[in-house]
């Protein structure tokens with residue numbers, strides 16, 4: 133006689149009308165199964181209708197709702213406290229949109245990098261001007277300009293940017309750089325007290341310029357889609373205004389920055 137047995141019918145078996153007898157040890161499993169079902173129902177209720185969720189659930193949540201028997205601890209906590217929204221409790225899995233924007237900067241971010249590097253390049257005009265000031269030498273150094281343009285053309289090919297458009301941008305960068313140097317020489321001539329007391333080594337400053345040049349070539353290549361988009365002019369103007377503000381540029385450098393990035397779009 134089977135007094136200590138219960139009859140349990142699984143959903144699958146009930147459709148075939150074949151009840152099965154489970155041993156007591158199986159009852160506790162069954163109890164867990166029911167509790168797990170309740171927890172799963174709570175989780176599902178907390179998630180709301182499937183159609184209301186615009187973002188795919190993280191993998192952890194998906195497996196919690198898909199697996200019929202969670203571990204007892206998970207069941208206990210799920211039933212003892214109100215189940216918070218699974219997204220809030222899950223490990224910090226970034227939403228796909230956020231992850232995408234972090235991995236793929238948008239056109240404004242790309243152009244902002246280009247403008248920021250142009251400002252960094254222009255910031256070297258002061259030490260270069262100081263290195264040349266009082267030497268009697270000219271601001272212009274056509275041989276150095278040639279070397280710079282040849283180098284960036286080569287680097288542009290490596291970076292996947294067009295050498296022609298890259299050289300065009302760098303011609304503007306060079307003109308802007310020289311405009312700042314000349315403005316500083318005029319300022320120092322007019323007010324000798326403001327002239328630099330020391331003369332930096334030109335080759336050391338040029339090493340820094342070369343580093344910025346390389347970064348700028350790569351940033352220009354990475355910004356190619358942004359540079360050919362119809363939105364480029366507007367976004368470039370916004371990025372230029374932003375960089376002027378971030379770096380608190382004076383009038384000379386602010387005007388020169390606009391000159392330096394003139395050929396970035398198109």
Ligand SMILES: C=C(O[C@@H]1C=C(C(=O)O)C=C[C@H]1O)C(=O)O
Pocket residue numbers: 260271272273274276277280305306307309310338341
């Ligand atoms: C920066 C310098 O001054 C000028 C500007 C250059 C540039 O922007 O790369 C290159 C040569 C010079 O005509 C320099 O002499 O190094």
